[in-house]
Amino acid sequence: MLTPISNDPRDYSWGSPTLIPALEGRQPTGAPEAEIWYGDHPGCPSRTPDGRTLDVALADAGRPALPFLLKLLAAASSLSIQAHPTRAQAQEGFAREERAGIPRDAADRLYRDDNHKPEIIVALSDRFRALVGLRPxxxxxxxxxxxxxxxxxxxxxxxxxxxxxxxxxxxxxxxxxxxxxxxxxxxxxxxxxxxxxxxxxxxxxxxxxxxxxxxxxxxxxxxxxxxxxxGLIVALLMNLVTLRRGEGLFAPAGVLHAYQSGLGVELMAASDNVMRGGLTPKHVDVPELLHVLDATPAPAPVIRPRPLADGVDVYDTPVDDFLLERVTVTVAGDTVRVAVHGPTIALCTVGEVVVAGAFDSAALRPGAAVHIADEDAVEVSGTGELFLAQPGS
Known part of the structure; x- marks a missing residue:
């Protein structure tokens, strides 16, 4: 079953006013457009055509929450330097703050859930800059x-x-x-x-x-x-990475990162646990940052797509929360068949593609997405590029 989903851009101050509108082929509003969320995360769930949010639609159908969140991210200036906890650290920290009675929406709340938040971002712009990890x-x-x-x-x-x-x-x-x-x-x-x-x-x-x-x-x-x-001094210690289009950057638990500029597809575990390390007006808890920090100096963890089948590349990451694949159809009339394993979100980033399941289909243009359920595979036709987010193996 295929269900189209949509969402409004989030206007964080670091967002680009032009990159997402250019992808979608529309005029900029003049406001920053930093992220579009595709998923059921309660912080900003996607909407379905019948007006429900995706979290409600999944609950109404008796389906579990998604283990991941997919985003378009467009940065014009630095995001905050941040790191995320391991799952065990998140469970301990969440329980601790629950016992302390800190409201989950409080500005100084660090653990808003009990999950970890590994993430990958893949460049859609010709150049995507990020600070990540501590430089040798x-x-x-x-x-x-x-x-x-x-x-x-x-x-x-x-x-x-x-x-x-x-x-x-x-x-x-x-x-x-x-x-x-x-x-x-x-x-x-x-x-x-x-x-x-x-x-x-x-x-x-x-x-x-x-x-x-x-x-x-x-x-x-x-x-x-x-x-x-x-945070300027923290940033000085970090690797600067310039991704070319199609290259990815993986940030596992504890690794400092701060995206700087460019447009990308971001996929992460379904969590909102962030320890900040500067370049932000938001709350910075230094002891807790140091508690979750991986301080190992090393080169940046850049990931290049691995061919999986004709028209299908995969971005390998060592987590079971998500799997990111890129599907490319270059010749009109061709069809690329892709196996899916559990609930999946497909996001179009180039051209015009049609995603077909066993009984229904959805036509997508850049910025449009569809939630896929109860399918073993989908077929992608048209000409363009599509990213598929699904649970990891």
């Missing part, structure tokens, strides 16, 4: 040496970082040093210290620095958007 220390020290050489005196914040990160590149010492730096940046570094790092970034840009030119540009934008925010 040797690279960070090289970056700091560039910032230290921008004047006669080493800027105070840069000198602090060089001193605190003068440890072995790998192992427990590196992880302890990074945890200590994050705690210092978010709890102790004053506005003047953060400003000294921002000034060093400005000076480095003026020198025509090339190796870290992209990092400098991203960090300067963050410093302008969030003046005095210690």
């Amino acid at each position: 220390l040797a690279e960070t020290r090289r970056f700091l040496s560039v910032l230290a050489a921008t004047g006669d005196d080493v800027p105070a914040g840069v000198a602090q970082l060089q001193s605190r990160l003068a440890v072995d590149d790998d192992g427990p010492a590196a992880e302890r040093a990074l945890r200590d730096v994050l705690a210092w940046a978010l709890d102790e570094a004053d506005a003047a210290t953060v400003a000294s790092v921002a000034a060093a970034l400005d000076a480095a840009a003026d020198t025509g620095e090339t190796e870290f030119a992209d990092e400098i540009a991203v960090l300067r934008a963050a410093a302008s958007d969030f003046p005095g925010d210690g």
